[in-house]
Amino acid sequence: MATIYEVAKLAGVSPATVSRVFNGMGVSEQKTLAVREAARELRFTPNRTARSLRRQASEVIAMMIPDIENPFFTAMTRAVEDLARADGYSVMLCNTDEDPEREQEYLRAAVSDPVAGIIMVPSSKTARLDLPLERRVPVVCVHRRAPNGAVDSVVADNRAGSAAATRLLFEAGYSRIGCISGPELVETADERAAGWATAVRAATGADPAPELSVRTTYTVSGGEQATRALLALPEPPDAIFAANNKLASGAIRVLAGAGMMPPRIGIVSFGGLPLVLLVPAGIHVTHLPSRELGLRAATMLLERIQGLDVPAREEVLPVVISDEDSGLSQLDGHFGVLDA
């Protein structure tokens, strides 16, 4: 692996000149050409590690998400990568599995790498950001707020969105609506359950029955178990608000297995059901601004990396509720089609 010294020797210049050529400083055309020629001959590529060490700055952004297999997070990641690349940064993927220990481990690694910045979906309200804060590594929290509002955050309006999604079911004529949401202390899960409760209160004038709200893990099997629990109630719900796509998948799966489909039971999925596009008619699907969340987070982080020094900011992106089944119900009597 060639170094600037070898290039310099071959080009008949000093190492510093080689460095300057590769960093766009003022070098005479003649020497520039000579350096480029020598570099090509030696297949020279600047060593990024050495550069980082010397500059005390890296070109890597750490992206910490709970689950790389959830299309919601990959869409976010994709957006981040697009923007980061445009600014010359690479994206390092860190899968936390909602595990605070893994998260902490990744934070430690990111800080000792050290990365240019961190975009993270905090696994819980207890996430500790001391390490990056202390080392002055910029952090932006996305999708869930930063603990203590310590750093920039950009989130979707989960509460209002969930309330609107639940309202859809009331408007469709359902009256006893169950809620399946994620773990306690996970912000999105709390917010979405709260939105559901708000809508129930607005529609019925009373607090929702406690047994109608089930909290579980954000997984397909969590959705399955919760749905079974709701169906087993003495007075089961006639509709279900599922707080994310995996929960909705589990719910749909169990309901389909029990032969219960709309309009016999109402279902709304808060968050897109990806790729497959086919859901039975009558299932409402709301769109979460995953890409927009990623774009905003990346923008805010890049600003911080470039030195922006203002107090922690917080942005809330609206959740647009379509009132059509699955977004495109006109296609077919039996299926709605969800945008890819």
Added chain:
Amino acid sequence: MATIYEVAKLAGVSPATVSRVFNGMGVSEQKTLAVREAARELRFTPNRTARSLRRQASEVIAMMIPDIENPFFTAMTRAVEDLARADGYSVMLCNTDEDPEREQEYLRAAVSDPVAGIIMVPSSKTARLDLPLERRVPVVCVHRRAPNGAVDSVVADNRAGSAAATRLLFEAGYSRIGCISGPELVETADERAAGWATAVRAATGADPAPELSVRTTYTVSGGEQATRALLALPEPPDAIFAANNKLASGAIRVLAGAGMMPPRIGIVSFGGLPLVLLVPAGIHVTHLPSRELGLRAATMLLERIQGLDVPAREEVLPVVISDEDSGLSQLDGHFGVLDA
């Protein structure tokens, strides 16, 4: 950010001793304790950049995939990450978008970082691996073979799997089966189209009609257009073999829009349709060993990183074809359910 020098001073030892403590060399218990205490006090973390530069070795694996939003690739990536983490490596995600130029750019970056190794899904048979080969950075190709067999590869048996999947349609009574596959020169696309042709030949005793095979991009809209083209044929097919999940999604979308569903038309998707789990009955879905591909690739790469020096290896993983619609058709008369 504390350095070993500050830790050394505080602990009353030399920097070398601090280094030794953090690398598991022989240091007296007393000094070890002193160093650890000082390190904790200073919140010291070894700087990975400096370590990489000095050791000429990094702890990052570059994972280059065509599309982070395709669950097939994220499942692979997830498997890679699991294994890599266990060995102390982080995974850097590189999204190539099937674009050879971006791929090349990423290879250049990976080589100049420099990473410990590269796992890649080559975007085409023309991918150039000279850079990593020259710099002796280990590469493993996954899902698609390495160009020229230059490095280790692990792939699924796309040809046999596709033939078996196509046979499923013949066995279900369909006789004129169309094929929608990916771009020319993309190995999986070629192999799957070839598998389809083999099955057609075996079933009909003749070569398939050329107009029954459509090649397009591996996208939902590609699948849509191809399906429309097939339906517009003077003699349209009575069944469709879709060579990947995105193509199948597009096909299903168009067919559903035209009111054509099984059994009126046969459909098989080569590759899982993720998360949503609901596809109309009669749609066959085969399972690709995405996780296994990732695991094998990671294993092979880690071996190479550890210095294994044998000629390039090639592994072919079997594709298991389930003969049930969507894997779980027993659930419901109208829907099949696909495993998450």
Added chain:
DNA sequence: CTGTTAGCGCGTTCAA
């Protein structure tokens, strides 16, 4: 515009 030199933080000789 160009060359010389120092040092980013660490791991690893070599001597003691």
Added chain:
DNA sequence: TTGAACGCGCTAACAG
């Protein structure tokens, strides 16, 4: 077992 000194490859500061 320990410490002093060197250098990984590069860029920034200073001279010229």
